[in-house]
Amino acid sequence: MGQFLRDNWFVVVIAIVIIGFVSYFIYDSNKYNVSSMKYGDSDVVMSVTGGNVTADEIYSDLSKDDGELLYNLYKNAVVSQTVKETDKIKNDAKTLQDNIVSYAKQQDSDNYKQIIEQELYAYGYSSYDDLDDYCLESVKEAQMNENYVDNHFASLSKAVVSKKPRTISIITMSVSDASNLTSDEQKKKVNIDSALQKESFAKTATTYSEDTTASDKGVYGYIDEDDKDSSSSSLDSSVIEAALKLKKGETSDWITVTDSDAGTTTLYKVHVNETDVNQIHKSKNTTIKRQLLNAILNDNTGLSTKIVQANAKKLKISIKDKTTKKKLNAYINEQLKGDASNE
Incomplete structure (x- = not known):
């Protein structure tokens, strides 16, 4: 099931919504800068309806993999701000959702919701009800990646040409x-x-x-x-x-x-x-184009992260909390160096 969620839409990475809060980032009036606040002696990383969440509270809850957790939140913010929610994107997300549900029902028609829920937990979602958010962010990210690859196809496609596409x-x-x-x-x-x-x-x-x-x-x-x-x-x-x-x-x-x-x-x-990669890129078959996109993402080390960074630069996202920024930058640098399979 996990492989199905990763491969079905031919995207390499999935944006994540964390249980209990929306984001580590507090957008100010222009929605791109993080506000700096204090609550007692602790820095406030964000505010939610139930009150402030301090850095001490967040870091005590984060696991050893919190760099990846922070990155997924950061990426989620970038994807949401970069890609507009068009009717086509909504329809594609609904198709993806239907496919995932159909696949899970084939595995166990009585417990398909629990099957999907367990997979969503791995990506930071809280319940089966978050499946529509998962699918929407997946499709939006695929579109963001596709836009970037289309604009840099001549250089990026070189990585797959030698592999007999x-x-x-x-x-x-x-x-x-x-x-x-x-x-x-x-x-x-x-x-x-x-x-x-x-x-x-x-x-x-x-x-x-x-x-x-x-x-x-x-x-x-x-x-x-x-x-x-x-x-x-x-x-x-x-x-x-x-x-x-x-x-x-x-x-x-x-x-x-x-x-x-x-x-x-x-x-x-x-x-x-x-066999001509340029002709394959021009294919009217959506599935083929996304399969090629997936191959290019896998064959260009750190490309998925590079795409997020390129779009984040346009948004001018600012992270005020130094510890958060350090952890996030360390994770980003690790991905840019190279394990594309982790994307």
């Missing part, structure tokens, strides 16, 4: 035993091969493929060399490896994939649609 389509066919096909299975296999000689891969996939991609003309999406070892890929590594050996417009021979856990065997045909 491509978009692919697939045809699948379930069989009981690949080495001993039934008469019906053999007939269907022959029909697929025959159709591929006469018509496009897309039309053949639409007619014959047993995969859900058949409804989209067989289009699977974007892959590159990193997908061979990815635990989140839905394709077997043998299919990905075959696709990486093909040129644009080429189609593989039949590939046999056996899932020993599920006890199933599937035959695959894979076709390469595009």
